[in-house]
Amino acid sequence: MNTSGRKPPRARRPCFSIALASGKGGVGKTTIAANLAMALAGFGTRVTLVDGDLSLANLDVLLGVIPERTIEHWFFGDATLDEIVVEGPRGVRVVAAGSGLQELTQLPEAAFDRLFDALACLEDPSDVLIFDNAAGIGTQVSEIAARSSRALLVTWPEPAALVDAYAALKVLARRKPELPVGLLVNGARSEQEARRVHHRLSTASERFLGRRLGLDGWVPDDRAVREAAIDQRPVLLAEPMAPSSRQIELLATHFLHYVGRPWGAAVGERWSEGTRTGEIVH
16 A cells, blocks of 8 residues: 655645544534534635545535545555545535545554645645544544644533543543543533533543543534535535534634634624624633
8 A cells, every 4th residue: 555645745834633533423523524614714714624534435425525536546546635635615625535445444553644744745735634533432533633733522412422422532532642632512402501511521531531621612403404414515504594503613713723814803704793602611
């Protein structure tokens, strides 16, 4: 397996990267990743969205894009990353994953180093890389997160999802203790429920892992999300005024200062009515 591509690498550019993880599948992690990318792009940020579930692609389906090549072609030396990238909604660049390839679930650590180097050397530079990791707590998840600037742990307010979220947090803490990790509670019925979920996980994290877990944001259980997914569109584009869309935009503002983007005017335009449905805990 050739992971170097066919052309000599360009100069590496620094880039803020966010790795999404969840533990349990079905908690809306991919939906959050896609819509967060849309929100950041809407604020003028150059975003590259990577399907980190390298052997079970689904980001391209959610976004309604049809890639001619996927990341498997880069891993096998058949294309460069620049040849793989496709443009999605709002100009977000998408690196699609392969499908049904067991080889991509058993990559050595060095392969992830080369992947991050190649992403940092894309012809069109990015301000933010967003990785939609696989569900579970496998090596692929921890290695991508360990090389990212920050991890976003996505969970759902139900016992099984919380248990798996804590397991994912434990794995990430062991792999890279200094990695900043924030929580996103998806599908909450209210901000109060989201804060209760955060309190449970943060208390367990402080007691057993010796680290605080911040609340990066929450997204309500919203029918508009499901309807948009059926239409293969991000809810932020299909229903920009939906409660879920507003909360995802608020989440995006939380990350803007990490990439050095001025956001006051942009946020002011979107929130001109003064409507806020939640609050970020820094």
